[in-house]
Amino acid sequence: MSRSRPDTPEQAEFREHCRLWLQANRPPAPEFRLPQNAVEVMTREQLSYLQDWQNKCYRAGLVGADYPKEYGGGGGKGFQRVAAQELARASTPYMVNVIGLSMAGPTILEHGTEEQKRRYLPALLSGEEIWCQGFSEPNAGSDLANVQTFAERDGDNWIVNGHKVWISLARFATWMILLARTSREHKHGGLTYFIAPVAGADGVTVRPLIKMTGEDGFNEVLMEDVVIPDRQRVDEVGSGWKVAMTTLLYERGGAENAGTGGGETLDDRLQSLIALAKRMPRNGRPAWDDSVVRNEIAKLAIRVEGLRQTARRGRVDALIEDPMRIPLQAKLLASELMQDLAALAVDIEGASASLYVGDERAPDGGRWPLAYLNSYGFTIAAGSSEIQRNILGERVLGLPKSK
Numbered sequence: 427m428s429r430s431r432p433d434t435p436e437q438a439e440f441r442e443h444c445r446l447w448l449q450a451n452r453p454p455a456p457e458f459r460l461p462q463n464a465v466e467v468m469t470r471e472q473l474s475y476l477q478d479w480q481n482k483c484y485r486a487g488l489v490g491a492d493y494p495k496e497y498g499g500g501g502g503k504g505f506q507r508v509a510a511q512e513l514a515r516a517s518t519p520y521m522v523n524v525i526g527l528s529m530a531g532p533t534i535l536e537h538g539t540e541e542q543k544r545r546y547l548p549a550l551l552s553g554e555e556i557w558c559q560g561f562s563e564p565n566a567g568s569d570l571a572n573v574q575t576f577a578e579r580d581g582d583n584w585i586v587n588g589h590k591v592w593i594s595l596a597r598f599a600t601w602m603i604l605l606a607r608t609s610r611e612h613k614h615g616g617l618t619y620f621i622a623p624v625a626g627a628d629g630v631t632v633r634p635l636i637k638m639t640g641e642d643g644f645n646e647v648l649m650e651d652v653v654i655p656d657r658q659r660v661d662e663v664g665s666g667w668k669v670a671m672t673t674l675l676y677e678r679g680g681a682e683n684a685g686t687g688g689g690e691t692l693d694d695r696l697q698s699l700i701a702l703a704k705r706m707p708r709n710g711r712p713a714w715d716d717s718v719v720r721n722e723i724a725k726l727a728i729r730v731e732g733l734r735q736t737a738r739r740g741r742v743d744a745l746i747e748d749p750m751r752i753p754l755q756a757k758l759l760a761s762e763l764m765q766d767l768a769a770l771a772v773d774i775e776g777a778s779a780s781l782y783v784g785d786e787r788a789p790d791g792g793r794w795p796l797a798y799l800n801s802y803g804f805t806i807a808a809g810s811s812e813i814q815r816n817i818l819g820e821r822v823l824g825l826p827k828s829k
């Protein structure tokens with residue numbers, strides 16, 4: 427019978443190293459507010475605090491642990507899973523180069539040239555160069571193959587024109603993983619994948635987009651005659667769809683092994699919700715004493731535990747023959763659970779939930795109404811819940827394709 431993989435002696439030793447290092451090196455809480463997740467970074471101050479933290483973790487071997495040494499990694503096997511678990515257990519800040527670590531890095535490792543791996547991976551792992559993902563466009567979100575940004579060959583270069591939208595972290599990014607059209611004759615086969623310059627590049631304009639939270643975590647990116655050398659093309663011309671599917675596979679669930687650990691876990695969030703229920707009044711008593719509230723919290727606790735078990739199933743060899751199966755479920759379930767958890771917190775707060783971040787009377791500093799508004803983004807980003815359900819139904823369960 428297959429079992430969840432236990433630590434090898436080397437992994438157990440590495441786990442001990444991670445624990446001791448994290449105990450000794452946990453960063454002091456910043457004096458400014460950190461965003462609720464790494465793609466929401468808005469200020470240089472937040473960026474450099476988080477970049478420093480990633481860099482420290484990298485130097486201690488907690489980031490890039492499984493990458494080959496020649497590309498700046500630690501050369502381990504199964505070590506990143508251990509580091510990610512320990513980072514999550516220690517509830518440290520998250521890794522700010524989340525798109526680099528969870529999407530660009532694994533994609534370059536799988537499809538990039540030797541030169542690309544040596545050039546881009548070390549600075550990606552250390553957090554010195556921030557990455558963003560340039561896939562979505564005004565008419566290419568769920569229908570990603572409809573990308574219209576066009577790259578035209580010009581000798582050893584490509585000249586790129588187009589409009590990308592909802593691009594997280596673009597304001598701080600040095601590089602973008604770009605999906606562009608190189609032929610109008612074939613829909614999927616007309617796409618090619620590039621490493622595009624962002625910060626300071628001629629022809630690139632980045633415009634922040636304001637969300638309903640009042641924050642501006644993501645951006646529009648306009649590209650006008652942007653020059654990309656052919657050596658920054660990833661894989662063959664016309665293979666962009668295949669490469670993008672590798673990126674999406676990691677985006678939708680490869681994060682644990684990619685080393686984006688840290689940040690608040692779902693269990694942390696559940697515990698904060700319980701603490702809130704114990705503090706907030708309802709009918710003259712703490713909300714926690716109300717059996718309806720406790721019932722709702724219990725339902726959420728069961729779902730949190732279910733997800734923890736789903737993550738464990740993802741490490742059972744016999745269950746991951748289809749690499750999409752468990753990550754897709756986890757993305758769908760976790761994003762909807764976060765939404766329901768924040769909704770219950772807002773409900774428990776009652777009228778106080780109208781006090782927002784920045785108002786000193788707001789319970790928990792206003793984090794719950796902010797989390798509630800933000801939670802809608804997670805059921806859309808990386809493929810909306812409807813699309814995830816379609817994919818699970820059609821490709822994992824083998825149900826007939828919807829028309």
Ligand SMILES: Cc1cc2nc3c(=O)[nH]c(=O)nc-3n(C[C@H](O)[C@H](O)[C@H](O)COP(=O)(O)OP(=O)(O)OC[C@H]3O[C@@H](n4cnc5c(N)ncnc54)[C@H](O)[C@@H]3O)c2cc1C
Binds near residue numbers: 562594810811
């Ligand atoms: C917080 C956040 C961060 C993001 N960051 C990035 C980023 O860094 N880089 C990037 O490239 N993109 C990013 N995105 C964009 C994201 O990938 C798209 O928003 C997403 O793929 C949906 O596309 P759309 O917004 O165009 O919606 P649409 O595709 O127009 O969908 C609209 C609605 O129709 C539904 N729908 C569409 N097609 C179907 C179908 N076939 N069956 C059933 N329902 C359907 C959808 O579920 C949705 O409810 C981000 C989005 C968010 C919210």
